[in-house]
Amino acid sequence: MGSSVSHAAPPAPPPPVASPLGLIPPQPDAKESESKAEEKVDYLNLPCPVPYEEIQREALFSLKPELFEGMRFDFTKGLNQRFSLSHSVFMGSMELPQSAEPVKVPTAHYEFGANFIDPKFMLFGRVLTDGRLNARAKIDLTDNLILKINAQIQNGPYSQGTFNFDYKGKDYRTQFQMGNGAFYGFNYIQSVTPNLSLGTEAFWLGHQRKSGVGFAARYNTDKMVAAGQVASTGLVALSYVHKVSEKVSLASDFMYNAMSRDATASFGYDYMLRQCRLRGKIDSNGVVSAFLEERLNMGVNFILSAEIEHAKKDYKFGFGMTVGE
Amino acid sequence: MAASSNRPSLSLPGSGGRSKEGILARVSNSAIVQSGTRAASSAAFVAKKLARSTGNAAWIAGTAFLVLCVPLIIVMDREQQLNELEMQQASLLGTPSFASSSAPPATK
Numbered sequence: 001m002g003s004s005v006s007h008a009a010p011p012a013p014p015p016p017v018a019s020p021l022g023l024i025p026p027q028p029d030a031k032e033s034e035s036k037a038e039e040k041v042d043y044l045n046l047p048c049p050v051p052y053e054e055i056q057r058e059a060l061f062s063l064k065p066e067l068f069e070g071m072r073f074d075f076t077k078g079l080n081q082r083f084s085l086s087h088s089v090f091m092g093s094m095e096l097p098q099s100a101e102p103v104k105v106p107t108a109h110y111e112f113g114a115n116f117i118d119p120k121f122m123l124f125g126r127v128l129t130d131g132r133l134n135a136r137a138k139i140d141l142t143d144n145l146i147l148k149i150n151a152q153i154q155n156g157p158y159s160q161g162t163f164n165f166d167y168k169g170k171d172y173r174t175q176f177q178m179g180n181g182a183f184y185g186f187n188y189i190q191s192v193t194p195n196l197s198l199g200t201e202a203f204w205l206g207h208q209r210k211s212g213v214g215f216a217a218r219y220n221t222d223k224m225v226a227a228g229q230v231a232s233t234g235l236v237a238l239s240y241v242h243k244v245s246e247k248v249s250l251a252s253d254f255m256y257n258a259m260s261r262d263a264t265a266s267f268g269y270d271y272m273l274r275q276c277r278l279r280g281k282i283d284s285n286g287v288v289s290a291f292l293e294e295r296l297n298m299g300v301n302f303i304l305s306a307e308i309e310h311a312k313k314d315y316k317f318g319f320g321m322t323v324g325e
Numbered sequence: 326m327a328a329s330s331n332r333p334s335l336s337l338p339g340s341g342g343r344s345k346e347g348i349l350a351r352v353s354n355s356a357i358v359q360s361g362t363r364a365a366s367s368a369a370f371v372a373k374k375l376a377r378s379t380g381n382a383a384w385i386a387g388t389a390f391l392v393l394c395v396p397l398i399i400v401m402d403r404e405q406q407l408n409e410l411e412m413q414q415a416s417l418l419g420t421p422s423f424a425s426s427s428a429p430p431a432t433k
Binding site: 269271273274275276278280282286288289290292304306308310 | 385388389392393396397400401403404407
């Protein structure tokens with residue numbers, strides 16, 4: 001409203017100014033102020049950026065499907081509008097990141113989950129037969145302030161819990177994180193132009209006496225998304241997603257770790273068709289993978305997952321079924 | 326390589342013992358034939374290596390194609406079939422509505 005008024009007002013003066021010759025000098029000033037006013041209006045109505053941790057979400061969606069080896073079956077049943085239960089069975093081999101070489105261990109587990117979804121209050125719980133428990137809560141304290149709680153409990157010293165406070169401003173977002181092991185994190189992301197947003201983060205790990213800062217930039221138009229992230233831990237991640245059409249998008253990413261001095265780049269496609277979604281990826285380590293989600297019926301999905309790594313002679317194939325939702 | 330070094334050592338004692346050589350021995354001892362056999366054996370060696378590495382590359386490329394492209398082709402083909410089917414249905418169901426919409430101008 002205000003923008004249209006202030007925009008409408010400046011164009012009126014120039015014609016009278018332009019007709020008398022003696023009053024030429026003020027003209028550029030008027031134009032300048034007009035353009036300034038235009039810019040100001042523009043810059044005050046910037047869109048809200050994406051959250052800092054989701055800055056590369058499009059690339060992640062396309063390039064990092066949940067590849068698995070073996071068989072999985074997921075079943076979700078809604079008891080009523082807000083409450084639903086999920087059952088999931090997985091049989092196959094899982095890689096344990098032990099020492100230098102990952103070891104494949106045959107595993108089978110059952111996972112039971114309960115979800116409570118309300119627009120202002122969400123609760124998710126998952127229990128696995130091997131004793132792992134994962135609980136998440138998302139509570140809208142006000143319209144702009146969201147509290148997220150995440151807890152992961154398991155045998156051994158890997159249990160963790162975090163509290164996140166997300167504040168969503170008009171053209172910025174900020175988040176404060178607090179976790180066990182005296183972990184504190186803070187990040188802030190701001191829209192700079194309608195397409196470009198810049199962000200920064202800082203974190204402190206009290207028990208390990210480590211701290212770091214990071215910077216991120218994201219440029220998105222309706223055709224492409226480019227994002228880059230640098231952290232003082234030595235991690236550089238760049239990604240680029242190009243939307244060829246509304247069904248097809250091509251993605252590529254580059255990751256460099258200065259600590260371990262390894263760099264990987266990958267390129268993938270993401271086809272979202274009427275009856276299926278197909279994602280394929282090839283990366284610079286020679287890993288070729290594909291993930292197909294086929295919709296057989298309303299609420300019945302068939303999943304095929306394949307991953308081939310010739311260098312390590314590591315072949316992973318999996319199939320699965322998702323029923324419900 | 327081993328074959329080319331063996332041949333002279335076998336024929337040399339014969340040539341040393343006898344002053345007169347058979348025609349076959351003379352032919353096989355000649356420089357052209359020796360270099361020819363050497364070239365042939367090294368060519369065979371290279372060809373074998375080349376065949377093996379091409380086979381390996383073809384295997385890798387083929388499996389990568391099987392994983393990356395074959396599903397894509399099948400899925401795209403089905404999508405196109407679905408599109409065609411929908412077009413046909415639209416043209417079958419759409420004709421009456423099209424006729425009714427075109428009817429008013431005809432009555433005018």
